[in-house]
Amino acid sequence: MPIQILMxxxxxxxxxxxxxxxxxxEGDAVKSxxxxxxxxxxxxxxELESIEDGVMGKIVVAAGTEGVAVNAVIAVLLGEGxxxxxxxxxxxxxxxxxxxxxxxxxxxxxxxxxxxAAPDEKVYASFKRQTVREALRDAMAxxxxxxxxxxxxxxxxxxxxxxxxxxxxxxxxxxxxxxxDTPITEMGFAGLACxxxxxxxxxxxxxMTMNFSMQAIDxxxxxxxxxxxxxxxxxxCSIVFRGPNGAASRVGAQHSQDYASWYAxxxxxxxxxxxxxxxxKGLLKAAIRxxxxxxxxxxxxxxxxxxxxxxxxxxxxxxxxxKIERAGAHVTITAxxxxxxxxxxxxxxxxxxxxxxxxxxxxxxxxxxINTIVASVKKTNRIVSLEEGWPVAGIGSEIAAVMMEHxxxxxxxxxxxxxxxxxxxxYAANLEKLALPQIEHVVEAARAVCxxx
Amino acid sequence: xxxxxxxxxxxxxxPEELVRYYREMLLVRRFEEKAGQLYxxxxxxxxxxxxxxxxxxxxxxxxAAGPTDSCITSYRDHGHMLVCGMxxxxxxxxxxGRFGGYSHGKGGSMHMFSRxxxxxxxHGIVGAQVPLGTGLGFAHKYTKDNGVAHVYCxxxxxxxxxxxxxxxxxxxxxLPVVFVIENNxxxxxxxxxxxxxxxxxxxxxxxxxIPGEAVDGMSVIAVHAAAVRAxxxxxxxxxxxxxxxxxxxxxxxxxSDPAKYRSKEEVTKMREQHDxxxxxxxxxxxxGLLDDAGLKEVDRAVKAVxxxxxxxxxxxxxxxxxxxxxxxxxxx
Ligand SMILES: Cc1ncc(C[n+]2csc(CCOP(=O)(O)OP(=O)(O)O)c2C)c(N)n1
Ligand SMILES: [Mg+2]
Numbered sequence: 001m002p003i004q005i006l007m008x009x010x011x012x013x014x015x016x017x018x019x020x021x022x023x024x025x026e027g028d029a030v031k032s033x034x035x036x037x038x039x040x041x042x043x044x045x046x047e048l049e050s051i052e053d054g055v056m057g058k059i060v061v062a063a064g065t066e067g068v069a070v071n072a073v074i075a076v077l078l079g080e081g082x083x084x085x086x087x088x089x090x091x092x093x094x095x096x097x098x099x100x101x102x103x104x105x106x107x108x109x110x111x112x113x114x115x116x117a118a119p120d121e122k123v124y125a126s127f128k129r130q131t132v133r134e135a136l137r138d139a140m141a142x143x144x145x146x147x148x149x150x151x152x153x154x155x156x157x158x159x160x161x162x163x164x165x166x167x168x169x170x171x172x173x174x175x176x177x178x179x180x181d182t183p184i185t186e187m188g189f190a191g192l193a194c195x196x197x198x199x200x201x202x203x204x205x206x207x208m209t210m211n212f213s214m215q216a217i218d219x220x221x222x223x224x225x226x227x228x229x230x231x232x233x234x235x236x237c238s239i240v241f242r243g244p245n246g247a248a249s250r251v252g253a254q255h256s257q258d259y260a261s262w263y264a265x266x267x268x269x270x271x272x273x274x275x276x277x278x279x280x281k282g283l284l285k286a287a288i289r290x291x292x293x294x295x296x297x298x299x300x301x302x303x304x305x306x307x308x309x310x311x312x313x314x315x316x317x318x319x320x321x322x323k324i325e326r327a328g329a330h331v332t333i334t335a336x337x338x339x340x341x342x343x344x345x346x347x348x349x350x351x352x353x354x355x356x357x358x359x360x361x362x363x364x365x366x367x368x369x370i371n372t373i374v375a376s377v378k379k380t381n382r383i384v385s386l387e388e389g390w391p392v393a394g395i396g397s398e399i400a401a402v403m404m405e406h407x408x409x410x411x412x413x414x415x416x417x418x419x420x421x422x423x424x425x426x427y428a429a430n431l432e433k434l435a436l437p438q439i440e441h442v443v444e445a446a447r448a449v450c451x452x453x
Numbered sequence: 454x455x456x457x458x459x460x461x462x463x464x465x466x467x468p469e470e471l472v473r474y475y476r477e478m479l480l481v482r483r484f485e486e487k488a489g490q491l492y493x494x495x496x497x498x499x500x501x502x503x504x505x506x507x508x509x510x511x512x513x514x515x516x517a518a519g520p521t522d523s524c525i526t527s528y529r530d531h532g533h534m535l536v537c538g539m540x541x542x543x544x545x546x547x548x549x550g551r552f553g554g555y556s557h558g559k560g561g562s563m564h565m566f567s568r569x570x571x572x573x574x575x576h577g578i579v580g581a582q583v584p585l586g587t588g589l590g591f592a593h594k595y596t597k598d599n600g601v602a603h604v605y606c607x608x609x610x611x612x613x614x615x616x617x618x619x620x621x622x623x624x625x626x627x628l629p630v631v632f633v634i635e636n637n638x639x640x641x642x643x644x645x646x647x648x649x650x651x652x653x654x655x656x657x658x659x660x661x662x663i664p665g666e667a668v669d670g671m672s673v674i675a676v677h678a679a680a681v682r683a684x685x686x687x688x689x690x691x692x693x694x695x696x697x698x699x700x701x702x703x704x705x706x707x708x709s710d711p712a713k714y715r716s717k718e719e720v721t722k723m724r725e726q727h728d729x730x731x732x733x734x735x736x737x738x739x740x741g742l743l744d745d746a747g748l749k750e751v752d753r754a755v756k757a758v759x760x761x762x763x764x765x766x767x768x769x770x771x772x773x774x775x776x777x778x779x780x781x782x783x784x785x
Contacts, residue, residue, distance in 0.1 A: 006493065006494060007493075008490075008492070008493025008494070009492065009493055009494070009495045010493065010708065010709060011708070011709035012498050012499055012709060032486070033703075033724065041709075043709065044709075044711040044713070045711060046705075046711045047711070048493075049489075051486040051487070051489065051490055070493075070494075070495055071494055071495060151595070177595065182622070183618070183621055183622065183625070185618040185621065185622065187584065187614065187615045187618060188584045188587075188615050188618025188619050188621070188622055189584075189618075189622065190584075191581060191583070191584025191585050191587070191588065191615060191618075191619070192584045192585070192587045192588035192591055192619070192622060193588060194584075194585055194588060195525070195573070195584065195585035195586055195587060195588020195589045195590075195591065195592070195602075196588040196589070196591045196592045196595070197588070198573050198574075198585065198588070198589065199523065199573075199588070199589050199592030199593075199596075200592065200596075201591075201592050201595060201596075218578060218581060219581065219584070219585075222576075222577075222578055222581065223576070223578075223581060223585055227566075227574070228780050228781070228782070228783065229559060229780045229781055230556055230559060230560040230564035230566075230574075230575075231555075231556050231559075231560060231564065231565070231566040231574075231780075232554070232555065232556035232557035232558070232559050232560060232780060233557070233779065233780035234555070234556070234566050234567070234568060235566040235568065235573070235574070236783055267781050268781055268782065270782070289785070290785050291783040291785060292782045292783055292785070319785070
């Protein structure tokens, strides 16, 4: 049967083009791969190759014709043993349009529904005193004991016992096959770990600090976060990227950045930021067990802080559940990581002034526990968002938007953000202090939303 | 038609194997031509990178692959998927963005996966698959499954820093990885002489103690022989190996590239004098392994598979709008 040759689309944007020149005349033999014609697109001149063998039967669109629509018949090719009498029988090649899918209903602008509430945390009976550093180590050790596919890799994690001594004792217990010192090669080992995750292992990647995860961010986002979606659900990657995040002390601009909003922006990731040792242990265990990629933001200044940690082999903190660290009726303060302590300290000062602050430790940045925040604001009608990171497109911006969508009618004052100063972190002691949120900034913000200046 | 895995170790291909290589190369060629045609009809959009001209590389490599070996490559991935045994219907339907595609239409030409066939993508960031594939090698070693990771990348990709990070770790930890550099002479419009300091890319692992060799990537027999050597090295615990496949792509970098950076004579010469399919065809005829009728029969069977794939890819529906929201996270 003769074959119709159609005007091809030769670029993603082409709808019509010029048939510049024919390189085969009627009657010419054509081999697959031969150039039949030159076509001018909106961008360039392209060659049209034949994908069949045969004889050029008829040229339908003459050379020099402009505005030839994509998919118009431009020539007819005769197959082996066919002659021109077959031309009238040329089978139309038609592009079958995809069966039409139902258009999604437009979302109503108002009344954004609340996400489903996160599961409640269990109540534990006995506790032990632990530092955040010990809690993180115990979380990894317990999960590595339970699952042989869990392993830890990063710079100085094995022989040196961790640049911040978080992986103390792990090499001795689990051996060099599972506690792996890497070269200083963040992009490489983050990519390697994602590949191991594709193959079904459960890597824990320690970045010496999250600042260096910028070297590897392509793998965190493109290789870990997006793969499940791009594969239509076929290819998971269970992996934890962890390390100290945010400002330490006097280490300057390149070593003092909060990545919460960077990673929280990305679908396909979970982002956690523990404050207490209990948060650290319970959330890290949950992160390691989670089948998805999790970014786990620790804080160097908290590693040595001591807290009560539930003394129970089944202790775990559900991802997506914020914690009310202090109840109060007059103003809600949200914070994560080290800023939770700043918020609690501010709450003590406010209490003396007769303002009872409710302090919410977010713990999970993505998914954010919107239900807990909204329930609190429905009670207090005021909210201050506190974070160490920069203000622009930060976590506070997100919380302000969430308040618009879910609590607009309950607010008695505009949302106020307390953030790190919108500058790279300075080194000088006085400037560094000015660049970071301090207790008095939070106190002032709370007074402002309570109209108590 | 599904590519079968051959037992590793055997070096000289049998007559049946040669016929199979021919069929597999032809399948890739015809599949890609059909994809080009569907692109021309507006049924495939966006980026679409064809493998035409390079077929011998993946066919020769896979012919030497062991049963637990894994494979990962860049965006020029249709040939790898077909030869790893993935269903042409599912691949073509992904190109048309339909629900019947491997990624239900959510990945596209550059992003398909099959854990069943141990094919790990399909990656759009030049060079990213190299550490990812090194991680597959890490997992082979960790689980002691005796597999080797086949990690493909282009001549342009080997200028990326993460490739050297991977070479270092793969050699340091003696990971079972074969790095296959598909040197098709161009990274988009930039020829290798303009992008690479030193043209012997197989030597780029030398500083890490990784052996490498240049291979005639237009000869499936040469590719297979080199693959047997390299895979044996990696599988026996001696660490990674580099194979630089000297090959050529006939089409533009992607569908919208008019490829004006190279002469028509250069392309014609490669097609007429070095075509991997023509070469094997001549050998099959000369050795009496197939006659004209036999060749026609292979051709007919391959065309039928491709036609069926194209029909499936057009008949399969677009993903339901509800698919927009699925597969972002696994419910824990
Ligand atoms: C990190 C990155 N930079 C740039 C690109 C755009 N890009 C896509 S393919 C390509 C050329 C790669 O050439 P090569 O590695 O030789 O592979 P080939 O296309 O020849 O198979 C470029 C620059 C990209 N996808 N990723
Ligand atoms: Mg190239």
